[in-house]
Amino acid sequence: MSLPKTDPTKTKAWSGLLEHFEQIKSERMQSWFEADPDRAERMSITWADFYVDYSKNRINDKTLSLLFDMANEAGLKQAIDAQFSGAEINETEGRAVLHTALRDFGNMKPEVKETLAKIKSFSDKVINGSWKGASGKPITDVVNIGIGGSDLGPDMICEALKYYQNHLNVHFISNVDGDHVMESLKTLDRETTLFIIVSKTFTTQETLTNANTVRSWFLETMNEADVKHHFAAVSTNLDAVSEFGISSENIFPMWNWVGGRFSLWSAVGLSVACAVGYKNFEDLLRGAHNMDRHFQETDFNGNIPVVLALISVWYNNFFGSESECIVPYSQYLNKLVAYLQQGIMESNGKSVDRNGEVVSYQTGTIVWGSTGTNAQHAFFQLIHQGTKLIPTDFICFAHSLFGKTDHQNKLLANCFAQTEALLQGTYGMEVENSFKIFEGNKPTNTILIQKLTPQSLGSLIAMYEHKLFVQGVIWNIYSYDQWGVELGKKLAKNTLDAIENKSTSNTTNASTKRLINKSF
Numbered sequence: 001m002s003l004p005k006t007d008p009t010k011t012k013a014w015s016g017l018l019e020h021f022e023q024i025k026s027e028r029m030q031s032w033f034e035a036d037p038d039r040a041e042r043m044s045i046t047w048a049d050f051y052v053d054y055s056k057n058r059i060n061d062k063t064l065s066l067l068f069d070m071a072n073e074a075g076l077k078q079a080i081d082a083q084f085s086g087a088e089i090n091e092t093e094g095r096a097v098l099h100t101a102l103r104d105f106g107n108m109k110p111e112v113k114e115t116l117a118k119i120k121s122f123s124d125k126v127i128n129g130s131w132k133g134a135s136g137k138p139i140t141d142v143v144n145i146g147i148g149g150s151d152l153g154p155d156m157i158c159e160a161l162k163y164y165q166n167h168l169n170v171h172f173i174s175n176v177d178g179d180h181v182m183e184s185l186k187t188l189d190r191e192t193t194l195f196i197i198v199s200k201t202f203t204t205q206e207t208l209t210n211a212n213t214v215r216s217w218f219l220e221t222m223n224e225a226d227v228k229h230h231f232a233a234v235s236t237n238l239d240a241v242s243e244f245g246i247s248s249e250n251i252f253p254m255w256n257w258v259g260g261r262f263s264l265w266s267a268v269g270l271s272v273a274c275a276v277g278y279k280n281f282e283d284l285l286r287g288a289h290n291m292d293r294h295f296q297e298t299d300f301n302g303n304i305p306v307v308l309a310l311i312s313v314w315y316n317n318f319f320g321s322e323s324e325c326i327v328p329y330s331q332y333l334n335k336l337v338a339y340l341q342q343g344i345m346e347s348n349g350k351s352v353d354r355n356g357e358v359v360s361y362q363t364g365t366i367v368w369g370s371t372g373t374n375a376q377h378a379f380f381q382l383i384h385q386g387t388k389l390i391p392t393d394f395i396c397f398a399h400s401l402f403g404k405t406d407h408q409n410k411l412l413a414n415c416f417a418q419t420e421a422l423l424q425g426t427y428g429m430e431v432e433n434s435f436k437i438f439e440g441n442k443p444t445n446t447i448l449i450q451k452l453t454p455q456s457l458g459s460l461i462a463m464y465e466h467k468l469f470v471q472g473v474i475w476n477i478y479s480y481d482q483w484g485v486e487l488g489k490k491l492a493k494n495t496l497d498a499i500e501n502k503s504t505s506n507t508t509n510a511s512t513k514r515l516i517n518k519s520f
């Protein structure tokens with residue numbers, strides 16, 4: 001089983017969509033709402049504790065039907081089946097893509113089960129204090145050292161599930177910036193801190209540099225023999241981890257069939273299990289699995305990731321939208337966008353198709369955003385009155401966690417009101433002058449979830465994972481490799497040599513040469 005290799009622009013549906021776009025590009029959503037009282041009901045999906053309203057989009061039934069035709073012509077069903085079957089759909093790296101297998105409790109690989117049991121036993125001990133530091137004191141602080149997928153996921157989840165957090169303090173050291181490392185260490189007590197080094201490859205320059213700096217700092221007052229009480233690691237490269245000096249009982253495996261940016265469901269989530277307890281970590285995984293089943297089993301017209309992906313393709317490839325915005329109305333989700341940026345842009349930032357040909361159409365969207373209501377007071381002006389069409393996802397929760405009704409009502413009112421303002425603008429209203437005109441007709445999706453729980457969070461993240469995969473299938477690109485980040489890594493090595501040796505004789509570019517020389 002492999003991924004189909006269909007050029008989307010050669011499909012019948014693509015031609016149909018081009019023609020259809022010309023017919024409806026100037027139509028106003030408001031008039032569709034007025035003409036069709038059932039629009040909001042028809043263009044929404046209720047699933048588990050999710051209600052997804054996609055009615056405020058510049059689409060009608062014909063648009064949707066053509067988009068579904070395109071998905072069929074692109075072989076989306078075959079692609080979904082290929083992914084879940086464990087086929088090597090990451091062909092350029094010769095790997096299967098099975099992050100979904102990490103959360104499939106009914107059908108779990110023995111090595112995954114075993115690792116989850118190890119995560120449970122380790123995190124239980126750290127939380128209940130039976131895991132002692134070298135001097136016999138219980139752990140108070142857990143520090144995750146990793147970057148990219150080995151940092152963004154656990155950091156985002158720990159922040160999102162802060163309400164469920166226990167007494168442990170969690171910290172994340174990611175950037176190779178030494179100031180960041182030293183600032184993070186400033187308040188930590190060596191005797192009560194546990195460091196988890198997370199690196200799929202265990203070759204990443206930033207993570208290894210940071211891990212070595214942290215170990216030297218630790219050894220300023222502690223002994224080599226104490227390392228095993230304070231350092232654990234998560235990696236596929238078990239030999240390199242042992243070489244670093246971490247004892248085998250503190251090593252958690254991961255596997256090549258899990259991409260870094262989809263790895264929070266593996267032992268990469270160890271810091272999450274420590275921060276919120278294993279039960280909540282497992283609930284997160286179960287929530288993601290529920291979304292996997294919805295994605296795998298539901299017809300395209302009721303399938304949340306599929307519908308959201310196709311609508312996004314509609315704006316990207318027909319309206320020419322370059323970016324899309326994500327605005328969660330929950331401060332707990334303030335790291336969600338950074339996390340999704342890696343997932344979406346590292347996956348779909350590709351310009352060569354699955355046949356090895358340079359594409360003739362747009363692929364990956366630029367994703368950006370921030371939490372509401374803060375975002376309203378920052379960049380919403382541009383979405384409302386700027387010249388660009390920026391489809392926006394509004395994510396909100398029906399119930400808050402602390403039950404502050406007054407705040408919650410205002411938070412939701414702002415969220416819903418923004419989608420309405422973007423839809424209606426001031427169209428048909430009398431305004432004093434042209435500066436006060438809001439064009440309206442700006443597309444939004446609203447994802448209303450009952451409550452922020454580990455389970456609903458798992459479902460939400462899995463929803464975006466599947467959405468990006470669907471888009472990659474339509475665009476005929478390989479979403480699961482990331483060759484584009486390799487060149488920079490290689491050049492950084494050469495440049496480091498020049499900086500360390502204070503010599504630019506091997507630097508060819510004049511601008512880079514001058515920059516290096518100015519830095520001495």
Ligand SMILES: O=P(O)(O)OC[C@H]1O[C@](O)(CO)[C@@H](O)[C@@H]1O
Nearest residue numbers: 147148149150199200201204260
């Ligand atoms: O976990 P590792 O191997 O240290 O890699 C970290 C990150 O680097 C990348 O390979 C490239 O940025 C990401 O895909 C990955 O999440």
